[in-house]
Amino acid sequence: MAVESIRRFLDEKLEPEIRAHGECFIERPLMQKWTSELAAFGHISAPHREEWGGLDMGWLTHLLIFEEIAYSSLDVAIPGFINAVGAELIRRSASPEIQQRYLPGLVAGELFVSMGISEPDVGSDVAAVRTRAIRDGDYWVINGEKTWITSGAYSDLLICTCRTGEKEISHILVDRAESPYEVRDIEKMALNGQSTAQIFLTDCRVPASNMLGQPGDGLRNTLKVFEIARCHMAMWSIGIARRALDEAIAYSKERSQHGRKLAGHQLIADKLATMATRIDAARLLAHRAISLVDADVRAEAECAMAKWYATEMAIGVTRDALQIHGGNGVTREFIVERLVREAIICPIPDGTTEIQKLIVSRALTGVAAFR
Numbered sequence: 001m002a003v004e005s006i007r008r009f010l011d012e013k014l015e016p017e018i019r020a021h022g023e024c025f026i027e028r029p030l031m032q033k034w035t036s037e038l039a040a041f042g043h044i045s046a047p048h049r050e051e052w053g054g055l056d057m058g059w060l061t062h063l064l065i066f067e068e069i070a071y072s073s074l075d076v077a078i079p080g081f082i083n084a085v086g087a088e089l090i091r092r093s094a095s096p097e098i099q100q101r102y103l104p105g106l107v108a109g110e111l112f113v114s115m116g117i118s119e120p121d122v123g124s125d126v127a128a129v130r131t132r133a134i135r136d137g138d139y140w141v142i143n144g145e146k147t148w149i150t151s152g153a154y155s156d157l158l159i160c161t162c163r164t165g166e167k168e169i170s171h172i173l174v175d176r177a178e179s180p181y182e183v184r185d186i187e188k189m190a191l192n193g194q195s196t197a198q199i200f201l202t203d204c205r206v207p208a209s210n211m212l213g214q215p216g217d218g219l220r221n222t223l224k225v226f227e228i229a230r231c232h233m234a235m236w237s238i239g240i241a242r243r244a245l246d247e248a249i250a251y252s253k254e255r256s257q258h259g260r261k262l263a264g265h266q267l268i269a270d271k272l273a274t275m276a277t278r279i280d281a282a283r284l285l286a287h288r289a290i291s292l293v294d295a296d297v298r299a300e301a302e303c304a305m306a307k308w309y310a311t312e313m314a315i316g317v318t319r320d321a322l323q324i325h326g327g328n329g330v331t332r333e334f335i336v337e338r339l340v341r342e343a344i345i346c347p348i349p350d351g352t353t354e355i356q357k358l359i360v361s362r363a364l365t366g367v368a369a370f371r
Helices: 002-021 028-039 059-072 074-093 096-107 218-254 266-294 300-330 336-345 353-365
Strands: 113-116 132-136 139-150 157-165 168-175 182-185 196-207
Touching: 002 028, 002 059, 002 074, 028 074, 059 074, 059 218, 059 266, 074 096, 074 113, 074 139, 074 157, 074 168, 074 218, 113 139, 113 196, 139 157, 139 168, 157 218, 168 196, 168 218, 218 266, 218 300, 218 336, 266 300, 300 336, 300 353
Parallel strands: 113 157, 132 157
Antiparallel strands: 132 139, 139 196, 157 168, 182 196
């Protein structure tokens, strides 16, 4: 019922508004409006508790809802996905006061959070972060630079991964209104409707009570939410691949070549059948992984499998959808060219395909290829 309701809302109301807006940047007031509307259907809210305005329906339900939004617009889907993961980290680690102060707004889509992990010289190796927080009485003073930060321009809050000691990686929640930081957006080949940014923290003073968990908990807590994030990365890839397949099916039934519809040509039929099967295989991997997360079972390898397979699958499926469209596929008149650009980005965030394979290999052999 949740999936049917949000699909109907997207088809009848939201997607026409998104298409009318185009690929240009979605300013915060409009993104907040759309995100709040989607939250009423379970986006962000599905896995979180009723006491914070959630629906307490679990992560699998959220994944199903997220697929529908990604099918219509990744740009609109992504900020809510970050909110859902950020709210989970706050739920797991923050004090009751911090939870009560911020979780209702995040779950409702009224506030935006960013996850500040990556730095100019730090990507998948979270333990190498250089951003430093130094204790000064009742405050932490943070200095550093974060990059590739989703929702950076929108963010009211930043969950900053920083070094609080020689061997301590910790999370500190930065309230932008109380502890300002500088944001610069990054232009990309796609997904420019939402914000991906650099964040600069210069002598940023944050109350000591804003630490999430204990000093040194940051790396362990990051790895926990990576499981949820990687399942969502898999599902956003599945959403755009499914859209590409539907566009290719519709086009192949309308376009004729050599006296018959494209769908009647065996090579096209083979492509469509293969695309559909790969999408379903990726979806099953994602559902298995998130079901383990819901059951509170460690699922690092299963989440890594889902993430790398689905994101690489999306590149192949969108590429085949464009091929089926022929010359029309490279024009802006048909959305498959946009889907191809979006798919190419998918294998990068939350650990590259290569990192995911190393995680799976480590689970199989017990031998780590990296420290």
